[in-house]
Amino acid sequence: MKTPRLSLTTIIFTFFLITILSGCNNGDSDNYTVAPPEPLPGKADLSQxxxxxxxxxxxxxxxxxxxxxxxxxxxxxxxxxxxxxxxxxxxxxxxxxxxxxxxxxxxxxxxxxxxxxxxxxxxxxxxxxxxxxxxxxxxxxxxxxxxxxxxxxxxxxxxxxxxxxxxxxxxxxxxxxxxxxxxxxxxxxxxxxxxxxxxxxxxxxxxxxxxxxxxxxxxxxxxxxxxxxxxxxxxxxxxxxxxxxxxxxxxxxxxxxxxxxxxxxxxxxxxxxxxxxxxxxxxxxxxxxxxxxxxxxxxxxxxxxxxxxxxxxxxxxxxxxxxxxxxxxxxxxxxxxxxxxxxxxxxxxxxxxxxxxxxxxxxxxxxxxxxxxxxxxxxxxxxxxxxxxMATGPIEVLYSSPEEYIMRRNGTKDNPGLILYMNISSGHKQRTIPSNWKDQSLVDYSNNTSAWLMTDSEGQVTIEAPARSFSIWSVSQ
Structure with missing residues (x-):
């Protein structure tokens, strides 16, 4: 199953068309167009x-x-x-x-x-x-x-x-x-x-x-x-x-x-x-x-x-x-x-x-x-x-390789936790991983990407991280 992703920059320059990420892990993607959600996902108020x-x-x-x-x-x-x-x-x-x-x-x-x-x-x-x-x-x-x-x-x-x-x-x-x-x-x-x-x-x-x-x-x-x-x-x-x-x-x-x-x-x-x-x-x-x-x-x-x-x-x-x-x-x-x-x-x-x-x-x-x-x-x-x-709850390493490290904080009953994606390669990376969130939109709280992602009914999601950088994902507002 392909997981939707939306870049806010892409919205502006492509009249609200968004990219659907495929489940592949080599940085490639297939392009689809769907109607953007209303309102667009944003970061939650972290003080809660x-x-x-x-x-x-x-x-x-x-x-x-x-x-x-x-x-x-x-x-x-x-x-x-x-x-x-x-x-x-x-x-x-x-x-x-x-x-x-x-x-x-x-x-x-x-x-x-x-x-x-x-x-x-x-x-x-x-x-x-x-x-x-x-x-x-x-x-x-x-x-x-x-x-x-x-x-x-x-x-x-x-x-x-x-x-x-x-x-x-x-x-x-x-x-x-x-x-x-x-x-x-x-x-x-x-x-x-x-x-x-x-x-x-x-x-x-x-x-x-x-x-x-x-x-x-x-x-x-x-x-x-x-x-x-x-x-x-x-x-x-x-x-x-x-x-x-x-x-x-x-x-x-x-x-x-x-x-x-x-x-x-x-x-x-x-x-x-x-x-x-x-x-x-x-x-x-x-x-x-x-x-x-x-x-x-x-x-x-x-x-x-x-x-x-x-x-x-x-x-x-x-x-x-x-x-x-x-x-x-x-x-x-x-x-x-x-x-x-x-x-x-x-x-x-x-x-x-x-x-x-x-x-x-x-x-x-x-x-x-x-x-x-x-x-x-x-x-x-x-x-x-x-x-x-959001850095709370048990830690699980979901994926580890020389170039990539993905870790999940499982949160608590009242706290969603987070997913950290570290990428030290020279190229943009994507990887499909299990999350604790089903049918929910995610945003990058590190501000290193402007994308939003959507988990499927089982919690699967294809996350991404820029080259030689990181992203930190959690549920949107």
């Missing part, structure tokens, strides 16, 4: 399908500019992000680093200097003053957004020099008011780093050897999460952060993240940079925290950039076994500056990758530089809207 899901915004990129103004710049974005369906913003490391005004925060020196102490040749951080940050957090909360703090627990930088008996040489492990810790809180010395009187190193690999924090030291635990004035409690109770992004969690035991979260709670995601789904699963189960789904990231990179083979998406990913613990992403501050093409997804394929994570399970993260890029912005807004409304 709110599924309660939202997305997170990574609100920075590497070496943001201009210096000292970032918190103010973000404050001006809050209303738009909230209206677009974002429910959390992940901020860069908010405290003073050794590099002072040039620091992105991953060289942490003073955990309690949010831009108010004169040290490392600056009072504000690269991002602004403490008052600017507090204003940003307040505005985010007033617009219903949670604010996620980036926490670096593995290593410290910018301390004063002292003799270290465990290394039999001088090391920069002295942190006090005169040496990189002007707040006077969480002063440290060589006993708080590795090696020390307890052991040589943490359970996991060393990253920043000479200033590698020892999480087994009781006073380190008190200052990081246990004590009344701990970093965790200060960030939550005083600064009003709502959750945590833990940097480089391979550098210490998973028990550290679990202990932190048991003490103060809040949303939590760890940067366990590994493309192995089993390793990610092991970490999230041990820590109790969510993790960035690097397995998904690398599968998308392999499928879209390296191998041009969408069957790779059938492989293991964290979201497939632990959807509530998987934070999916297409780009972040590290991948975007990485010159190794195997560690980033190409510009040409970014929207395909976003279409994948925003229609599948997991908690998607949008990268600031992508969302604020006018090339992507309107399309990302459409995908976020689709994610927050």
């Amino acid at each position: 399908y709110d599924n309660g899901k939202r997305v997170m915004m990574q609100a920075f990129y590497w070496d943001v500019e201009p210096r000292f103004e970032w918190w103010e710049i973000l404050s001006r974005k809050i209303e738009d992000w909230a209206a677009s369906g974002i429910d959390r913003i992940w901020l860069p490391v908010a405290t003073k680093g050794q590099s002072g005004e040039f620091s992105m925060g991953y060289d942490p020196s003073d955990y309690f200097d949010f831009g108010e102490f004169d040290q490392h040749n600056t009072i504000p951080t690269r991002f602004g003053t403490r008052s600017d940050l507090e204003a940003l957090i307040g505005k985010a909360h007033n617009n219903g957004l949670e604010v996620i703090a980036d926490i670096v627990l593995n290593h410290n930088s910018g301390g004063g020099e002292e003799f270290n008996p465990y290394r039999n040489k001088n090391t920069h492990t002295l942190f006090n008011k005169d040496h990189g810790n002007a707040s006077g809180m969480f002063n440290r010395n060589y006993e708080d780093f590795h090696p020390n009187s307890i052991h040589e190193h943490d359970e996991e690999a060393l990253f920043f050897e000479e200033q590698d924090l020892c999480h087994h030291q009781s006073r380190v635990q008190e200052w990081l999460w246990k004590g009344e004035n701990s970093v965790a409690r200060y960030y939550k109770d005083i600064m009003k952060f709502d959750g945590w992004r833990f940097d480089y969690v391979k550098g210490y035991g998973s028990w550290v993240v679990k202990a932190w979260n048991d003490e103060v709670g809040g949303f939590s995601v760890g940067e366990y940079w590994d493309g192995s789904a089993p390793k990610l699963i092991e970490w999230v189960e041990a820590s109790g925290s969510a993790a960035f789904d690097f397995a998904c990231f690398y599968k998308l990179d392999e499928a879209l950039d390296r191998n041009n083979d969408l069957t790779i998406l059938e492989g293991d990913m964290l979201w497939k076994t632990h959807p509530d613990k998987a934070v999916t992403f297409v780009a972040n501050h590290d991948t975007e500056k990485d010159e190794n093409p195997e560690n980033n997804i190409s510009t040409a394929n970014k929207m395909l990758a976003y279409a994948y994570i925003l229609t599948h399970n997991g908690y998607p993260t949008i990268f600031y530089s992508d969302y604020e890029n006018e090339t992507y912005k309107s399309r990302l807004k459409d995908l976020i809207r689709i994610h927050n409304t």
